[in-house]
Amino acid sequence: MKQARVNAITPAASVVLWFFILGPSIATADGEAPLEGRFWPVEHWQAIVLIAMVVVQGLLIVALLLKRRLCSEGRNTMAEGRVELLHASRLTVVGQLSASIAHEINQPLGAILSNADAAELMLAKADPDLDEVRLILADIRKDGLRASEVVRQVRTLVQKRKPKFIEFDLQVVAREILQLVAPIAESRGVTILTEFSSEAVHVRGDPVLLRQAMLNLLLNAMDALMDLPESQAKIKFSAALPQPGRVDVVVRDYGNGLPELQRDNLFSAFFTTKEHGLGLGLPIVRSIVEFHGGRIHAENHSDGGALFRFTIPAAYVAGEANHSAGEPV
Amino acid sequence: MTTEMQATVHVIDDDESLRTALARLLGAAGLNVRTYSGAGDFLLNWQAGGAGCILLDVDMPGGPSGPELHNALAQRDDALPVVFLTGHGDISMGVAAIKSGAVDFLTKPVERECLLAAVRAAIAQNCADREAQAKERELQASYQSLSPREKEVFVQVTAGRLNKQIAYDLGTCERTIKAHRAKVMEKFHIHQFVDLIKIATRLNIE
Numbered sequence A: 001m002k003q004a005r006v007n008a009i010t011p012a013a014s015v016v017l018w019f020f021i022l023g024p025s026i027a028t029a030d031g032e033a034p035l036e037g038r039f040w041p042v043e044h045w046q047a048i049v050l051i052a053m054v055v056v057q058g059l060l061i062v063a064l065l066l067k068r069r070l071c072s073e074g075r076n077t078m079a080e081g082r083v084e085l086l087h088a089s090r091l092t093v094v095g096q097l098s099a100s101i102a103h104e105i106n107q108p109l110g111a112i113l114s115n116a117d118a119a120e121l122m123l124a125k126a127d128p129d130l131d132e133v134r135l136i137l138a139d140i141r142k143d144g145l146r147a148s149e150v151v152r153q154v155r156t157l158v159q160k161r162k163p164k165f166i167e168f169d170l171q172v173v174a175r176e177i178l179q180l181v182a183p184i185a186e187s188r189g190v191t192i193l194t195e196f197s198s199e200a201v202h203v204r205g206d207p208v209l210l211r212q213a214m215l216n217l218l219l220n221a222m223d224a225l226m227d228l229p230e231s232q233a234k235i236k237f238s239a240a241l242p243q244p245g246r247v248d249v250v251v252r253d254y255g256n257g258l259p260e261l262q263r264d265n266l267f268s269a270f271f272t273t274k275e276h277g278l279g280l281g282l283p284i285v286r287s288i289v290e291f292h293g294g295r296i297h298a299e300n301h302s303d304g305g306a307l308f309r310f311t312i313p314a315a316y317v318a319g320e321a322n323h324s325a326g327e328p329v
Numbered sequence B: 001m002t003t004e005m006q007a008t009v010h011v012i013d014d015d016e017s018l019r020t021a022l023a024r025l026l027g028a029a030g031l032n033v034r035t036y037s038g039a040g041d042f043l044l045n046w047q048a049g050g051a052g053c054i055l056l057d058v059d060m061p062g063g064p065s066g067p068e069l070h071n072a073l074a075q076r077d078d079a080l081p082v083v084f085l086t087g088h089g090d091i092s093m094g095v096a097a098i099k100s101g102a103v104d105f106l107t108k109p110v111e112r113e114c115l116l117a118a119v120r121a122a123i124a125q126n127c128a129d130r131e132a133q134a135k136e137r138e139l140q141a142s143y144q145s146l147s148p149r150e151k152e153v154f155v156q157v158t159a160g161r162l163n164k165q166i167a168y169d170l171g172t173c174e175r176t177i178k179a180h181r182a183k184v185m186e187k188f189h190i191h192q193f194v195d196l197i198k199i200a201t202r203l204n205i206e
Ligand SMILES: Nc1ncnc2c1ncn2[C@@H]1O[C@H](COP(=O)(O)OP(=O)(O)O)[C@@H](O)[C@H]1O
Pocket: A216, A220, A221, A224, A253, A255, A256, A257, A258, A259, A266, A271, A272, A273, A274, A276, A277, A278, A279, A280, A281, A282, A283, A306
């Protein structure tokens, strides 16, 4: 809409300006010479003026656009700006890895295409093996689902959901997640030990996003404990305020730890060592944490197992000691 | 002479489902196929020596990549021609692969006609290479079966010298040289003198 208005102004202005340039030469034309005869001798200065006008018009457009942008930026609330930011940071993740995405999708598509080709050749034979063709069809369906799952995951990554920034107790959300994963943990024989503080841990952010981040870390920890004896199948999960103004969320497991060689790749999209992994869990966690102005760190604990810690700023709640006792409010 | 019937396509791809699909397609097109889940699997289970070609995935995380395996295999004289398959379709990678001796560079998902044409071309190339190698080995064996005198005569004769001159140099009569010459032709299984000259050039004998 606004774009259209700017465009409408420009032609109108240019008609006026053209009239201004050509007007005098038409007006001074005395009847004897044909009109165009009068035009061309003065070609030089007209050309110069014309170029100057084009430049002025260009500057005018730029100025209008800039002004509009500044206005609208002023009107935007902080939160809206942040949506763009989160969206942009996720898009960067996706953009940088468009090659990996192409790979993830081309893989099942390649299988579908070759399977279909194979089935076609088989059916063209005199005595086709229908059981084999049935197997092929089942595989085609499986790969179709696989491709669509990749697309779905990437869409969640780039989706422009408006984060709702509110102040809330992170521990409440953490307990909700525990309820969510408890049945899975139980069925896999995993114990989740929690270390929550007695005080509320207030943060300002989007609970849905932060829940997603903690959930991804817990799911990874449970994956890491797969096939390990029950005595080892433990996860420590804590959300605390180690320092004023700072909230730490730690998910630690007692599994085999992070593959040392692949430490740099952990947060890369599509990096996975799991057979059915997608490798989007950790990049999503990182973009959520960074969006909240925080940082994430992964290490192997000296007593074994992987430890993921993310730190985000605590919310300052007036009238409440939202940090270590003894700190002035 | 080796043909497509005796050749095997070795499919190396870490993605099980794609690997199976490719094997089915190549099999349905009448080719012998073997599949491997990665470079390591291939090196452990490949029966070297047979005719065929390799259909090689470029990116296989958690192990050597396709180009790495290709470079390692290229050192061997029983190396098979390689057709690369990639999910990225990176042009520069393709150029590098072709320069390093790959037969073709295909992108996933690959069209049936492209795949079959590339694989058949690679097999044909391998068959031709093997035939040339076999011929070469046969000639070398025949040459080694010549007696020292026969070798001497073979060298002199193909250098364009007359029987008379050779006989003089070697201190014998022309008839003996003629006999040696006949023996050499027999050992190379040829009847024409021109063929003997051709053999000399192929064996690089001055
Ligand atoms: N708690 C953990 N212990 C060991 N390895 C882990 C842990 N969390 C993540 N990883 C490694 O990081 C990789 C990427 O994780 P993620 O991005 O969540 O993708 P996915 O879970 O789909 O593989 C995993 O495949 C695994 O190798």
